[in-house]
Amino acid sequence: MTVDLTAPAASADPYAVFRSLRDTDPVHWSEAHRAWLITRYDDVSDAFRNKAFSNDRVRPVLARRKEPSAASDVLGLLAGWMVVTDPPEHTRLRRLAAGAFKGQRIAVMGEQITAIVDRLLSAFLEGDGAQDLISEVAYPLPAIVIATMLGAPPADRDRFREWSDELALVAFGTGGAARADRHQRALRGLREMDAYFHTLVDHRRRALGDDMLSALMARDGDDLLSDDELVAMCALLLFAGHETTTNSIANATLALLRHPDQLDRLRADPDLIGPAVEELLRFDGPIKVLNRWVVAETEVRGKRISPGERVHLVLASANRDPMRFDDPDTLDLGRNPNPHIAFGKGIHACIGAQLARMETRIAVSRIVSRMPGLALAEEPVWKDVLASRAMDRLVVRHS
Template sequence: MTAAHTAEDIIYDPSDPAVMADPFPVYARLREHDPVHWSPSLKSWIITRYTDVRDLLLSDDLSVKRLTQFYNALPPADAELLKDIIHYLNLWLAFRDPPDHTRVRRIMRHAFTAKAIEDMRPQIIEITDMLLDRLETKGKNDVDLIREYALQLPAFVIMDLLDVPRDMLDDFKEWSDDMAVFIGGARNSGDKYERAARGCQKMSSYFAQLIKERTENPKPGFLMDLINARDEGDKLSEDELIATCILVLFAGHETTTNLIGNATLLLLRHPDQLAKLKADPALIDSTIEEVLRFDGPTNALVRVAAQDHDLHGRQIREGERVFVMVNSANRDPRMFDDADRFDITRQQNRHLTFGQGIHLCLGAKLAREEGRIAVERLFARFPDLALDPSAPPEWLDAMVPRGTRRLPVLLRG
């Protein structure tokens, strides 16, 4: 059987529940037989090898400015519905190329300092312990760890960061979920445009008012730092500030929720590794890095071809959509020894989960810190934590984020 024939036999269907639960076997086949795979259902290229993913993220062959082309091709009614969300998303760092990206990232760096993240550590611990106390006092043994812990922890951290009252969690969760069906590439949501428009309108209105209030009544904190951030006299416009707040809230809580959930699931499914961590808590840093590699919270990053170029004999045309499959790259045996083994003591771990190059995630340090604290204190508080045998995890239906929508656990085995 020729490689070309083998490639034709590979069907990558991200909406298949079996693929949602475990996409890695199909990634392995694609890496081996069709590393530059054209998906007719997605109308996109699927790139799966580590060096290709890394090099493309560093290359000028791809652009992050994929929304304008998509928007211009919409029917007039859909275009009108999505006008606001496209406006704000186009102001996100994640959707801007240089020189706009360079300018905004330079300004934002003045708020996203290492010291600012370090100063948040006591707050993260306080939130974590509060949520664990709640779990302990509820008297229930079976809980959904995502809803009761992994979702709330990073959401409260980000809400505190942006000076949003914690009692607004349900509102922000609803607005964020509405936007996620559009941004995250949900495959089975028929009303995703209506939901995305509603979520964006609610969130942008809230942050516009909050920024106005904070500007008129200054108060120390991250939001004030963001408002005051300057680089050579340049600052963020009002719309850029609103867009940045939405980005920080949306990306800041979703990625970390999935990191905490995936870490817990992996450790419970690999009791030998959990035993190592309990015996040596200093392994928490390498544990989080291995979770990020082995089954990280970012399944793929989406780009559009900025120009025609050739990759492994396939011609990628300008304007075509490209999914660089980060989670596949992180399991490439060409880069990682014994790549399909979950090993919390792994030393060489140059995963691509937070991206590469100019679009390296600004919030990576915060996500790591939250992940370390959340996992360490969860297993310290509930050492007999176990998966609920009567209820399997439910995975997100999405191309970009990777995580469970529900993770039923027993707090005391």
């Protein structure tokens, strides 16, 4: 048996597949993905500390490519992103970026994010009949927030969303017909984005503001981010923040609609939103899989894993592991403790997790409070992608 997580049935309900793997083959070699799938919580958690599993996973793939191609050009542009580096390079980049992601900097954005959410919801509520909550609310929100954080002109927000979509075709392992020209499309978007952010960085160098890009330019002793590193940080913030937050909001809303008792519970106790979002992230989070490149011989549950192989850490499976969570397939908004790993763990945990949590808390709480008649209008169709847990549309009625 080999598992393909981009098959339609696995995309629609990956948790049945994960349950089977955890029970029968928790360290599974998938021919479809040419990678090991690690599915139990303890094994995934340990893997984040295993130095045999490298996060520097783009450059080895790039080195194997002998002929120039759009795919090679895409990989070349991605290779400098902090999220695909290891220490000491990762340590330096994360240290220099940390100041821009300080808790107080994110916290003061709450009022601004609430205003953006309410503006989007007001427009949504003006519509009649069934509407797509993703395209009208969950999808535009993070692009607007990120553009605002970077000090980009409001008119450029649609471009941000387009670039994020093009890159997602490559980064999340799209299956089906979308594979055909995905590298060409991603390359066009990356080149446009690269040129745009270089222009924005140049402008900010000459006129610092109170935005996050200006904060990223801060010097730490004798060290600071180069222009190319700043551009890579902007691109990473846009891509990782947009896709992840869109999925978090959409998946959380769907989970509540499928569990009306928990939706009623949240409506009755709005202060539950904090632990509620943590449980919604555990129950059906935005990321299914994180990839690692094997750089040294290692062993997991008796399976020998060799250098040059790939490992997929299946976060979505780990977060439903009954050996770690009581009744893991039950949505319990008051779950405590809740040590989920929806945003990773350790030195590579998502640096923007606090922002994603805030956007999700605000969006979900406002959706719940402003749409008392919210109901699912049609069954969602899930995207056949490997890494993310994402719907094409979430069509709802609000009255």
